[in-house]
Amino acid sequence: MNESTDNPKRNHVGRVLVAVLFFQLGLAGLLFWDDIADGLRLPGLSPRAPALDNPIRPGDQTRRFQPDRARPGGIPMPSSPLPDRLTLTVVGGGTRALLEGSIQPGDAERIEKQLSALEPMPEGVFLNSPGGSVRDALMLGRTLRQMGMTTALRSGDICYSACPYLLAAGTSRTIPDDASVGVHQHFFGENTLLPTFLAVEDIQRGQGEVMEYLDQMGIDPLVMRHALATPSDEIYLLLPEELESYRFIKKPS
Incomplete structure (x- = not known):
């Protein structure tokens, strides 16, 4: 040649x-x-989505991500805010553990130790969290699955951002009609200018890990299309039929 x-x-x-x-x-x-x-x-100016307390309907499910103010449908939040870190409280006479609050770095290891120390071991966990650290949610989710835990929300509870990965880990999952599950884009590192400028590869790797995790837990990874299309300061609230189609819950027989 x-x-x-x-x-x-x-x-x-x-x-x-x-x-x-x-x-x-x-x-x-x-x-x-x-x-x-x-x-x-500037906060409060030109919102791209309605407030979280506006009821949702098919095709109108994106809300501003302010879970400290109100739950969907105008259900009031508790008088005290959710904890800044994930906390574990034994409920139901020891049959369940309540995981409540934001998921911070290091929470996965800390909560795993607390769960392992419980006697008797709870059958499952209730979740009430606005989300937080994706990596910790994935780590703790794998622990919950290894322990054979069920996951559930109680009436009026929220499970947003990284929390649905904990929900996905349950051997069975229960979501009342007046509870709320929402997804959006994630940060996989520090949210500062320089790391974000250099973070394309890390973001792709992180999204790949999340999709693999969801598949392992029996959840349809296509739920990520809503997360990827929703900015981090907004939340996409999943309808009951979407929770069924993405296999978070089973269709009624």
Whole structure:
């Protein structure tokens, strides 16, 4: 093969590599600008979605992510806010454990130790959480599955952001009609300008890990399409029929 036939191929490869480079730079630039826009956005101005207490209906399920103010449908929140860290409380005469509050880094290991120390071991856990650390939710979720725990929400409880990964871990799952499950985009690192600018690979890896986890837990990974399309300051509330179709709960027989 002579140089005249090599040159067109080299030029084509070069154009492809340049196009890929510009695509990656453009994606990183969008992430960079999104962080700047979040920093400049004034709270309470030009909301992109209705408030969380507005009732949902098919096709109108995205709400501003302010779970400390109200639950869907105007159900009032408790008089005291949810804990800043995930807390474990034994309920139901020792048959259940209540996991309540935000999921912070390090909570998975801490809660696992607390669960392992319980005698007798609870049959399952109740969840009431606005979400938090994705990695800790995945770690704790795997622990709950290994322990053979069921997962459930109580009447009026919320399970948002990373919390549905704990919910997914249950050997069986119970969600009352007036409880609420919601998903949105996640951060897989520190939410600062420089890490976000360099985080394209980490985000892709993190999303891949989440989808693999959901599949292992028997949940349809397609639920992630709603999460990926919903900004982190909003929440997509899953309808009962979606909870069934994505296999969080079984269809009535």
